Amino acid sequence: MQSKIVYQTDHLGIFTGQAYADPSPLEEGVWLIPRGCVEIAPPAIPEFKAAHWDGQRWQLIDSYLGLTAYNTQTGEPKSIDRLGQLPAGYTLDPPGLGQVWQNGQWVDDIPAAVERRYNERVQEIDATCSLQITSGFWSAVLGERYCYSTTLDDQVNLSGAAALGVDLSYACADQDGIKVYRPHTAAQLRQVADGFTRLKLQLLQQAYSLKERLQQARDAKDLAGLEAVVWEADLV
Structure with missing residues (x-):
């Protein structure tokens, strides 16, 4: 059949x-x-x-039944549950982060984008500066170059050892990364501590200078200017 x-x-x-x-x-x-x-x-x-x-x-x-539309004023999504044209003030195009609806399309909201990127770049500069400070300090006060750990705890330890003003053994690593307690005179410990302090201040000043440039780009609503601010070569 x-x-x-x-x-x-x-x-x-x-x-x-x-x-x-x-x-x-x-x-x-x-x-x-x-x-x-x-x-x-x-x-x-x-x-x-x-x-x-x-x-x-x-x-x-x-028919847009079952699709998601976006409010062109707020960007809020709405599930379409009926036949017919899209509701007035809605589009099927999803907005990007921080975008606004202009002339029939989503475009970057420049003030909001600048503010968002400014905050991101400041965090990047701070993170880079912190990493530079805590990733070790090389010194040749013992005749050869050795690396001294500069984590937050080790910064305190180095400062304290230098402040004692006595000869003592202090840990440092050679070019192969082998860390050993090596004899230091009081003067040598003072040199290491002072050298690290100078480096730390240089790094903090560099970060401050870069963040000043970021602030200038932020005030000018200049996205390209924010991207142009880069950390210089390592000072370590």
């Missing part, structure tokens, strides 16, 4: 897919059409359209 393809609609007359009609066992040439089905095929359905059966013919209508 052969079946034929028919076209299913929902309670609103919207095409939902194909179905099958069986021939009537009692009447030749008569088909048992399932409820809500029509025998006429719908037209090709473009994106954002739906085929609607009005009782006599198919019509293409707007």
Whole structure:
């Protein structure tokens, strides 16, 4: 027994897919059409359209059902739960971070973007400065170059050892990274501590100078200027 393809609609007359009609066992040439089905095929359905059966013919209508639209004033998302055109003041295009709707598209909100990037760059400069300060200090006061640990605890330890004003062994690492307690005179410890202090102040001054330039770019609403501020070569 052969079946034929028919076209299913929902309670609103919207095409939902194909179905099958069986021939009537009692009447030749008569088909048992399932409820809500029509025998006429719908037209090709473009994106954002739906085929609607009005009782006599198919019509293409707007449909964004199930999609997410975005409020062009607030950027807030909204799930579309009905047929027809998009609600006024909504778009299917999602906004980027800090963007505003202008002339039919999302564009960067320059003041907001500048403020966001300024804060990011300040954090980058502070993080780089902190890393430079705490990643070790090389000194040749013992005749060869050795690296002295400069974590926060070790900065306190170095300062305290220098303040004692006595000869003692203090840990430092050679070029191969081997850390050993090596004899230092009081003067040598003072030189190491003073050398690190000078380096730390240089790094802090560099960070301050860079953040001043960031502030100038921020005041000028200059995104490119914010990106142009870079940390100089290592001073360590």
